[in-house]
Amino acid sequence: MKILLANPNITEAVTDVMAAEARRSASPDVEITAATAQFGAQFIETRVEAAIASHALLDILAAEADGYDAAIVSAFGDPGLAAAKEMLDIPVVGLSEAALHTAYTLGRRIVIICLTPRHRDWYGESAEAAGLRDRIVNLRVLPVAVRNISTVVEDLADPLFEECKRAVEEDRAEVVILGGGPTAGLARKISDQVPVPLLDGVSCAVQMAESLARLPIEPPRRGGFSRPDPKPTKGLSPALATYFEG
C-alpha cells in the first residue's frame, strides 16, 4: 500500500518530522511518500494561512496523488480536507479528523493541546466542520512561545507534558490529543507518563488511512463528493487545470 503524506505548509523540516512518525506508525507493507506545499506560509495558524494552504494542498494532490492508495492532509486543523476528499477517488484523511475519531472511541472528555493561541480557534472550527466538536471539553494553549517549528519535540517536550497533566487534573480529560503536526512523535515517547490515552495526529491518520484503503469501498459517483462536470478555469497550475478538464 502507498500513502501520500501532503504537508500544506512550506517547511520541509516539518514534513520530515511528520513523515518519520508516519513511517514509525505504518504497517510493514505500507510505503509513505511525503510532499510539501510549493507556496504559502512557514506555519499555518490563521484563517488566511489556512485558506492559502488549502489551495496549495490541492495543487500537491492534483500533481502527485496518482497511483496512491490513500492520502493524508498532514496539518492539524485539516486545511482543504473536504475539498481534497471531493477531488480524489482514494481515501483522504486529516490529522485533526483522525485524532478526533480515534479519541471518540476511547473516552467522553477530549482535550486538545495547542502550540499557539491562534490554533485554539482553528482547531475548534475544524472539529466543528468534522462534526466532532461536542466531546472536546477544552483546547489548551502551551504557555511558552514556539521559537522553532521544526524542533518542537526536542524543545518543548516538558511544557507539552505539563499541559497534558493539567488537562487530566483540571479538565478531567479522558483522552488528550497533542495538536499540531510539529509535535509528531512525542506522544509515543511520553504516553506511559500520562494517565489517560494520549494521541498524535500523524499516527492516527496513518492508521485511519490504512483502514479506509483496506475496506472494499467504491468512490462516490453521486452526491457532493463525486466528480463534478468539467468547467473552464484560468491561472491554475497545469495539474489543477487538468483536473478541471474532467
Next chain:
Amino acid sequence: MKILLANPNITEAVTDVMAAEARRSASPDVEITAATAQFGAQFIETRVEAAIASHALLDILAAEADGYDAAIVSAFGDPGLAAAKEMLDIPVVGLSEAALHTAYTLGRRIVIICLTPRHRDWYGESAEAAGLRDRIVNLRVLPVAVRNISTVVEDLADPLFEECKRAVEEDRAEVVILGGGPTAGLARKISDQVPVPLLDGVSCAVQMAESLARLPIEPPRRGGFSRPDPKPTKGLSPALATYFEG
C-alpha cells in the same frame, strides 16, 4: 463612502451583473468598485472551487482594498469570508451572511433557492459557518439546468419565481433568499409577486457593508480577527507576500 465588491470567480460578466445591482442598492454617497478573481473557475459550486476562490479573493483584497471603507465577498456561499475579515481592517461582508442576517430579522422560516444541486450543500455549510443555519427550513434547487451563468436573470426568471412560490406553499417559508451572485437584480423585479419578503444577496450585502462602515467600530487589536505577527512565505503574489511581512 467607497465599497470594494470582489468577485471570487473569474467571470467578469457575472461581476458586472452583481456590480449593477450593488449600485442600484447603494446609498447616493456610496461608490462601488468591482474586481474579479485572477485565477480559479468560471463559477463556484464545489469545495475545490471554493478553496481556490478563497485564495484568489485574498489576492484581490491584498492588492486592491487599500483606501476602501468596506468590502464585499461577492459570491453566495462566502468563500474566504472569515479569512478576509481577519486580513482587513475594514468591515467585510459576504452575500450569504448578509442575506441570512437580514432574513433572521424578518421571519423564522427561511428558504434559499439554489441554482444547482452542488450549491445546496455549500450554502448549507456556509450558513453553519456563519452560525445562521438553524432557521433555514429548506434549500431548494432549480429544476432546470443553468446554461449561461451571465444571463440567469433573463433566462431563468420564470423557474426561479416558480421555486419561490413552492417555497411558500410547500415549506411554509416566511422569507425567501435567491441564492447565487448571478441572480442579482431579480429579487427587486418579482418581490411584489411573492407573498413573503424576497431577498437578494448583493443588495443585502451593500446595505450591511454601509451600516458597518457607518458605525464607530475600531478594528480588533486582540483575538482571532486581529493582525497576526509577520511570517516567512513562499510563492505568493507580491501583495499577499507584503501582507505577511506585517
Next chain:
Amino acid sequence: MKILLANPNITEAVTDVMAAEARRSASPDVEITAATAQFGAQFIETRVEAAIASHALLDILAAEADGYDAAIVSAFGDPGLAAAKEMLDIPVVGLSEAALHTAYTLGRRIVIICLTPRHRDWYGESAEAAGLRDRIVNLRVLPVAVRNISTVVEDLADPLFEECKRAVEEDRAEVVILGGGPTAGLARKISDQVPVPLLDGVSCAVQMAESLARLPIEPPRRGGFSRPDPKPTKGLSPALATYFEG
C-alpha cells in the same frame, strides 16, 4: 426616512438618552422620533416587567407607528419584538437583535456587559429567541449597583470600561456589547480604548433599521408574521382595538 424609537419602559429620561444616541447614529436624511411607554415599570429587568412592557410597546406602536419607515424596540432584551414585527408592515428591530447581528459579522466570541444580575438571564433568553445565542461566550454583570438609570453613562463609565477589559482578558472576547438602553452613547466614547470592537445597541439598531427600510422588501402576506384575521377583543386601548378590527 422616519424612524420611531419606542422605549417600552416608562422613564422619559432614558428615552432621551437613547434618542440622543439614535440621532448621533442616524444618516443625515433620517428623522428619529421617540416615544415612551404609558404604563409599566421604571426599568425592565424581570420577566414580569418584560411581559408588561411588551403590551405597553404594542400600545405605542398601534397608536404611533403610522407614517414611519421603520421602528426600534428600544430596550435591550427586546421585549415584545416578535409581536411588534408581526403587528407592523414596516421593519422593526430591537437593540439586542441589532447588536448581536452586528457582532456576528465581526467576531466569533461575543460578550455582553449587563447592568444588573437579572439582565444576564433575560439577555441570554432574548438572544436565544433571536437564534443568536451560540456565539455569546459570557454575559458579565457590572459589580456595582446602578443608582440612577438615567445617568449611567456619566456615573458608571469607569466600571463599564473595566468590565470590557475583563471580557477581553478573561473571556477572550472578540466583540463586546454594552447591554442596556441606558448605556447608549458610551461605546463611541471609549471604543478606542477597548482592543476589540465595542458595540452599542441603539446605534446598531438605527443602522439596521435604515438598512431594512432601504431594501426593496415587501411586507409578508403569508406565514406567521402576516396580518391575521380580525378578532373580537375587550378592554384594549383604542389603537390596539382598532388593530384587531383588521
Next chain:
Amino acid sequence: MKILLANPNITEAVTDVMAAEARRSASPDVEITAATAQFGAQFIETRVEAAIASHALLDILAAEADGYDAAIVSAFGDPGLAAAKEMLDIPVVGLSEAALHTAYTLGRRIVIICLTPRHRDWYGESAEAAGLRDRIVNLRVLPVAVRNISTVVEDLADPLFEECKRAVEEDRAEVVILGGGPTAGLARKISDQVPVPLLDGVSCAVQMAESLARLPIEPPRRGGFSRPDPKPTKGLSPALATYFEG
C-alpha cells in the same frame, strides 16, 4: 388543596370547558377555581395576542392568587408562564409545559395537534422556551376551520381524531397531545381508540400542579425566579402595582 385556573383569553365559555375538565382530573381533596382575563382577545393565536394575554394573566394572578396552593396558566402555548412563575410563591404550571413533561415520560416521538396554523408556530416556540422541543417530531394542523371556539369538543371530535390517527401512521408518533385549551375533555373520550397515549393539557396540568404542591419545596429566595426589589410603576392595575411595591 386549592388550585387557581387562570384563562388568559377573554372567553368565559372556554374557561368553563377547561374548568370542567380540570375538576374531572383533580384528586378528591382539590378545589378548582377558574378566572378569565379582563382584557385581550377572544382566542390566543398570534404573538400580539400572546403578549397582551401575558399581561392580562399577571393581572389575574396579582389580584386572585392569594390563598391558593398552585396556579395553572390555562392556555396551550403558556403565555406569560415564566413571568407568572417569577411572580408567585406557589407552583405555577402551563398546559403546554405539563403536557410535554408528561409526554416525555411516555415516549420518544411526540406530536401536537393544533387547531389553527398560527398555533403551530406558537406551540413550537413555547416548547423551545420550556426546553422541551427536541422530541416533538411534528405539529399537525386541523384541516378544517374552527368556527366556534367554545364548542370544539362537540364540533370537531371527528377531524381531531382523524389527525391523531395520521400522527401515528405518518409521523410514527409514540405520544399525541391535543393542543389548545378548547379541546379540554376530548382526550379522555377517545383515548382508547388511539393506539398510543393521548394527552390533554388541562388534565396534565392539574396533575402536575397537585404534585408540585404536595412536594416539600420552598419558594426561591435567590436567582431569576425570586422576588425582585420594589420598583416605581405607572398605569398598572391596583393589584399589579401592589406587587411592584414589594
Next chain:
Amino acid sequence: MKILLANPNITEAVTDVMAAEARRSASPDVEITAATAQFGAQFIETRVEAAIASHALLDILAAEADGYDAAIVSAFGDPGLAAAKEMLDIPVVGLSEAALHTAYTLGRRIVIICLTPRHRDWYGESAEAAGLRDRIVNLRVLPVAVRNISTVVEDLADPLFEECKRAVEEDRAEVVILGGGPTAGLARKISDQVPVPLLDGVSCAVQMAESLARLPIEPPRRGGFSRPDPKPTKGLSPALATYFEG
C-alpha cells in the same frame, strides 16, 4: 393505588431508606411496596454496574409488577428505565427523570449534587437520555468519601448541605437536586436552609408516578414502547422468559 419501588442495586438497607421517603411522600391512598435486585453490585456507579443493574431491574419487574398501578426505578441515573417503560403496561418513572422534570418547572439553572465522581458522568448521560440535559449547569461531587452507603443521610448531611450552598453561590443554581437514592429523605430536612428549591429523587418520583397513574392514559399498542412479538430466549429467569413468550 399501589406503587412498586424497585431498587436495582443489591443493598436492602438502601431500599429501606428509599421506601421510607417514598411512604412519607405518597398520598394517603397510595401503598408503596419495595423490592431489591437479586444480583448485581452493592452500589451503582459505573457503566458496568448500570448494565448489570438494568437486567436485574427487568428481572424484578417481570416477576413482581403484576397488579401495581405504577413502578419506580429507584436508583438515581435510572438504569434500565427505558427498557422498563417498554416492558410494562403501567407507568414507570426513574429518580433522575422525575427530579429533572420537576426541576424544569421550577427554574432555568439546575445543579445536581453527586455522592461520588463516577456518578457525575453517569447522571449527565442519563439526563441526556431523558432529553433533559440542557438546563443542568453543573454536576458537583461531594468532596468527602462515602463510607457507608446506607447511612448517608446521617453521616453526610453537613457536607451535602455545604455543596448545596456552593451550587447557589458559585453556579447560580435556581434549583438543586440531591442525587443518589441513598440521600432520600435529606432534602425535606434541610430545604428551608437552602435559598432555592431543593429536590429529592424519591419524593419527585412518587409524585410523578401517582400523577401518571391518575391520568386516563392507555398503554401504547404501536411504536417503540409497545409490546413486541414473542421471541425465543435462553438462560433467562422464569418470569423474564415468560415475558418474552408474549
Next chain:
Amino acid sequence: MKILLANPNITEAVTDVMAAEARRSASPDVEITAATAQFGAQFIETRVEAAIASHALLDILAAEADGYDAAIVSAFGDPGLAAAKEMLDIPVVGLSEAALHTAYTLGRRIVIICLTPRHRDWYGESAEAAGLRDRIVNLRVLPVAVRNISTVVEDLADPLFEECKRAVEEDRAEVVILGGGPTAGLARKISDQVPVPLLDGVSCAVQMAESLARLPIEPPRRGGFSRPDPKPTKGLSPALATYFEG
C-alpha cells in the same frame, strides 16, 4: 494480533455469519475468535433485549477477553459497548460505532438501512450515544419481514439493494450503511452497484479494532473509563464476580 468478536445475542448461526466476514476483512496477521452470548434473546431489537444483551456481553468479555489485543461488540446498535470499554484494558469497538466513524470520513449525508422497524429507534439512539447522530439523514426500514435471521444475506439481498438505491435517490445519501450483524458480507458483494460508498459494520469494526490495537495507546488510569475500586457483588457469574474483586 488476536481479536475477540463477541455476539451479544444467543444465535450461533449469526455469530458464524459475522465471524466469516470478520475473517475476510482482517489483515493477514490477525486471528479472529468468535463467542456467543450464553443468555438472552435470539435477536436484539428492543430496549429490553439490549439491556439483557449488555449483561450477557459483559459476561462473555469477563470470561474470555484475556489474551486478546482488541474486542468487537458484534451487534449493530452496540449493546453494552460503553460498559465494555470501561471494563477492558484493550480497545473495544462496536459495529454501529465503527460504521459511523468510517462514514463520517466519507460523506456528509449518511443513511442506515435497518432490518426491522424496532431497529430504527435503537440504531438512532446508539448513534446519539456515540456522539455521531448529526450526519444521519435517514434510517430506512426494509419493507419486507425478516423470516430467518441467519440467512439474511441470501434471502434479502434484493430488497436490501433496492433500499440502498432509494437512500441515494430519495435521501441524497452520500454514504449508506447496511445495519444489522446478520447482513455481514453483503456490502462487499453489491458495493459496485451502489453509486456511493456502502459500509458493513463488521468489516469497519475489524479495521477499527486493528487500528486501535496498533496505535501506542495506554489504557486509562484516570476518569470514567479507568478501572474502579473493588465492590461487593451478589449472584454474578464467576468471571464477572472476579472482575469486581479488582
